[in-house]
């Protein structure tokens with residue numbers, strides 16, 4: 001089985017997010033990048049599925065050379081090879097077209113993405129890729145098993161567990177529960193240095209949208225402490241100030 005894992009390079013969750021250029025660009029200065037946590041789950045699942053030589057795992061990232069450390073970490077976790085599409089990942093359509101073009105050429109049985117990126121939170125790439133390849137896709141998978149040519153996927157919907165099957169080739173967006181996130185060991189880190197990392201040119205994709213500006217939410221107000229005996233005052237403030245009741 002050939003597995004492709006799509007990796008997004010996202011700011012560390014503790015990063016302070018600010019903007020430049022009149023709030024039209026994300027300020028990358030001083031930002032530490034990590035593998036998108038949902039993509040780490042996807043990668044860990046792929047490595048589990050490949051155990052004992054049952055599959056090969058290729059990771060693909062769309063982005064510039066600054067993401068090399070993220071890609072090498074993915075190789076250290078256990079991917080066999082990596083591909084970087086050498087272009088800024090300007091939006092979900094662009095990213096999905098790059099992934100689909102590569103997948104079309106190389107013919108993967110299983111394409112794993114995260115359920116969403118934790119920076120732009122678009123939740124678009126997985127379904128977009130499947131649509132471009134004209135193959136099935138399942139979003140927000142909580143469990144994934146493969147038996148021959150059939151995948152069984154568990155999803156959680158409001159108060160219910162949904163279990164569905166789909167035939168390969170398939171695109172799955174992975175969430176918590178699909179696999180335990182793997183931490184690279186020393187052997188993995190050493191071998192990652194020599195594993196193949198191919199850099200390829202992007203395919204042309206028309207630009208369908210552009211970011212106009214970003215706005216940060218208003219700063220939180222100070223916490224007000226109200227004495228436990230002052231219920232009337234609490235109700236008055238929730239009604240007149242917070243306007244939640």
Ligand SMILES: Cc1cc2nc3c(=O)[nH]c(=O)nc-3n(C[C@H](O)[C@H](O)[C@H](O)COP(=O)(O)OP(=O)(O)OC[C@H]3O[C@@H](n4cnc5c(N)ncnc54)[C@H](O)[C@@H]3O)c2cc1C
Pocket residue numbers: 005006007008009010036038039060061062063064067087088089090091092093095112113114115116117118119120121122123124125126211
């Ligand atoms: C000017 C600009 C430059 C950017 N440069 C980069 C960059 O260099 N690197 C970068 O990672 N992001 C970059 N981004 C962010 C990039 O646009 C988003 O990753 C992309 O739009 C998908 O976002 P999304 O929230 O729709 O993804 P979602 O649909 O929420 O992502 C779902 C899954 O798609 C896959 N995926 C998402 N992005 C990528 C990617 N870039 N490569 C491979 N798989 C991916 C992952 O598996 C992810 O879990 C840039 C954004 C802008 C505006």
